[in-house]
Amino acid sequence: MAFEKVSEQSSLYSDLEKKPIRELLEDINTEDQKVALAVQKIIPQIEKLVSQIVPRMQQGGRLFYLGAGTSGRLGVLDASEIPPTFGMPPTLIIGLIAGGENALRNPVENAEDDMERGWQELTEHQISDKDTVIGIAASGTTPYVIGALREARKNGILTGCITSNPDSPMAAESDVALEMVVGPEYVTGSSRMKSGTGQKMILNMISTSVMIQLGRVKGNKMVNMQLSNQKLVDRGTRMIVEELGLPYERAKSMLLLHGSVKKAIDAYKGSI
Incomplete structure (x- = not known):
């Protein structure tokens, strides 16, 4: 057929x-x-x-x-x-x-x-x-x-x-x-x-x-996204603010230092 x-x-x-x-x-x-x-x-x-x-x-x-x-x-x-x-x-x-x-x-x-x-x-x-x-x-x-x-x-x-x-x-x-x-x-x-x-x-x-x-999302957030523009830097910063309760500018500095939301959060929690 x-x-x-x-x-x-x-x-x-x-x-x-x-x-x-x-x-x-x-x-x-x-x-x-x-x-x-x-x-x-x-x-x-x-x-x-x-x-x-x-x-x-x-x-x-x-x-x-x-x-x-x-x-x-x-x-x-x-x-x-x-x-x-x-x-x-x-x-x-x-x-x-x-x-x-x-x-x-x-x-x-x-x-x-x-x-x-x-x-x-x-x-x-x-x-x-x-x-x-x-x-x-x-x-x-x-x-x-x-x-x-x-x-x-x-x-x-x-x-x-x-x-x-x-x-x-x-x-x-x-x-x-x-x-x-x-x-x-x-x-x-x-x-x-x-x-x-x-x-x-x-x-x-x-x-x-x-x-x-594979663990690339936390909660419902893209915590491993590339920070390729200001919109994504802002989004990532707000994720850190929400997760850790830090001031916006400090969260942004941590994000840019570590390169991803996940790494910034892990570094902060590891330093406590």
């Missing part, structure tokens, strides 16, 4: 070019509301994947995202936000996109059709069995991702995937498949819409829960 792509089915809406702006926006919003519910249904699978990622990372493992087009860009985006948000090195969660850096802004012809390239890029990063590879593809059929997952699995590496189609070839190569069925896109086949929104939600869930499990 041929593999059917739910994500490629015809939109539930017709004659889009004839609709007034308000109706377009309301219809898109109606479709977007289905995404969170689709993600909710697969929380047990997300939990299964995260619970296997955490012990690997505690042993020094890394997390790799692989994708093409929108999927690849979202993986790179999530990975790039880990250092400033949680103060972790950029080598811990790594996003790879078919076609390389140029593909972040421009389509790279045929890049996603290369079955070998994904695994080649992973080997360039000296991937090991402590690492995890998550493939991202709405279609579930991207060769760049499938080839990488297949080889990773052969080498005893934990594999997962995020897709909008059940029973895809990509899922067949994954230890844990996250099959988020959001239905047909508002513009037929435009997976940058609901599929992309769902991918972003799932990536947020994976990386945030992993970082919390």
Whole structure:
């Protein structure tokens, strides 16, 4: 039986070019509301994947995202936000996109059709069995991702995937498949819409829960964030004020001296 792509089915809406702006926006919003519910249904699978990622990372493992087009860009985006948000090195969660850096802004012809390239890029990063590879593809059929997952699995590496189609070839190569069925896109086949929104939600869930499990959050605060602008310095200062009851300027001086909220608080408590 041929593999059917739910994500490629015809939109539930017709004659889009004839609709007034308000109706377009309301219809898109109606479709977007289905995404969170689709993600909710697969929380047990997300939990299964995260619970296997955490012990690997505690042993020094890394997390790799692989994708093409929108999927690849979202993986790179999530990975790039880990250092400033949680103060972790950029080598811990790594996003790879078919076609390389140029593909972040421009389509790279045929890049996603290369079955070998994904695994080649992973080997360039000296991937090991402590690492995890998550493939991202709405279609579930991207060769760049499938080839990488297949080889990773052969080498005893934990594999997962995020897709909008059940029973895809990509899922067949994954230890844990996250099959988020959001239905047909508002513009037929435009997976940058609901599929992309769902991918972003799932990536947020994976990386945030992993970082919390690794101790990078205290209470509900980003105590390890990088102090890369005045807004974040102010936020960090107020965290220290709240935690230790110190005057604002003293808290700010401690923060700038130690470089993170956590280090400043630990240093203060250690000096008492």
